[in-house]
Amino acid sequence: MLVCTNCGGLVHMDRLNALAGEAMRAEEQNPLAAALLWRQALDLLPPDSRPYAEIHQRIGQLSAGMPVEAIPLVAPPALPREQRENDPLPLAVAKTVGSMLLSIVVYAYLLDGGWRFAAGFVGLMLVHEMGHVLAMWYYGLSASPPIFIPFLGALINLRQNPPNAKVEAIVGIGGPLTGTVGALICYGLYHYVPAMHTPLVLELAYFGFVLNLFNLLPVPPLDGGRITAAVSPWIWMLGLAGLVVWFFAQWYYHGINFILLLVLFFAVPRIRATLRPHGRDNPYYRISPAASWTIGALYVVLGVVLLLAKSETGKMLMRYYGHDIGI
Numbered sequence: 001m002l003v004c005t006n007c008g009g010l011v012h013m014d015r016l017n018a019l020a021g022e023a024m025r026a027e028e029q030n031p032l033a034a035a036l037l038w039r040q041a042l043d044l045l046p047p048d049s050r051p052y053a054e055i056h057q058r059i060g061q062l063s064a065g066m067p068v069e070a071i072p073l074v075a076p077p078a079l080p081r082e083q084r085e086n087d088p089l090p091l092a093v094a095k096t097v098g099s100m101l102l103s104i105v106v107y108a109y110l111l112d113g114g115w116r117f118a119a120g121f122v123g124l125m126l127v128h129e130m131g132h133v134l135a136m137w138y139y140g141l142s143a144s145p146p147i148f149i150p151f152l153g154a155l156i157n158l159r160q161n162p163p164n165a166k167v168e169a170i171v172g173i174g175g176p177l178t179g180t181v182g183a184l185i186c187y188g189l190y191h192y193v194p195a196m197h198t199p200l201v202l203e204l205a206y207f208g209f210v211l212n213l214f215n216l217l218p219v220p221p222l223d224g225g226r227i228t229a230a231v232s233p234w235i236w237m238l239g240l241a242g243l244v245v246w247f248f249a250q251w252y253y254h255g256i257n258f259i260l261l262l263v264l265f266f267a268v269p270r271i272r273a274t275l276r277p278h279g280r281d282n283p284y285y286r287i288s289p290a291a292s293w294t295i296g297a298l299y300v301v302l303g304v305v306l307l308l309a310k311s312e313t314g315k316m317l318m319r320y321y322g323h324d325i326g327i
């Protein structure tokens, strides 16, 4: 407890004043010692307070000229409480449903599938996003509601950093997990419900598998990047290499793929920041081997299921259309 529940004052005020005094005296002669003293002060302050943000910035300035190994590890300041809170439920629902309707209209006009396909596909994206939302609710993380953006899919903006890579991975795998179940349900309906034995339902299953498989690519900021970081952020290098090869192959055969370009644009800085010597030692990535193995195994199983299901439904669609569907 950092703040007194009765008076609202800081519990460790005396200790903080002493640390601040020492740190300020040290700043001239020994900036590293000063940064380390300020670092101790941070532990005594609520992360969403103004002094926390100011001291955090000061540590950044003091350690700017130092070798990276010397910079004390500091958690970034949390957003102020009012920016961290979830939207009230009616507002959240309005944002999600409104952006879904917009996406359905855009897809219905611009894609060949018609409005039924557009509505079904956006519905499958919602099933994926709700997997993330459920995991975030479970861990009490605040985030924006899912917002649908035509041709980009849907985004959830975290308003709070997860406490460690394990929680981030579980939030990350929630989406592809429910999304895969959603696509498998379409596939089941196609097989077992005569009224649903239509190319449309099969197409929805196929694109559901494609959507979730794409999101499993092991690069941040995709879900696969968040999941594989719980095993090792080095897996991102594999994902990045694959993505670069895929991007240039697409460019050569079909022209620039802007979704891949956008993923690369966000992936490269995050990968560089995490894999540099200092970032690798971040305790954020130190999680139990049991959790690493479980998350890694689930990721592989999900990937294999999606690959097989995509290839199977792709072949079935080819029989309908007489040609490859091309994704």
Ligand SMILES: [Zn+2]
Binding pocket: 128, 129, 132, 175, 176, 215, 223
């Ligand atoms: Zn996702």
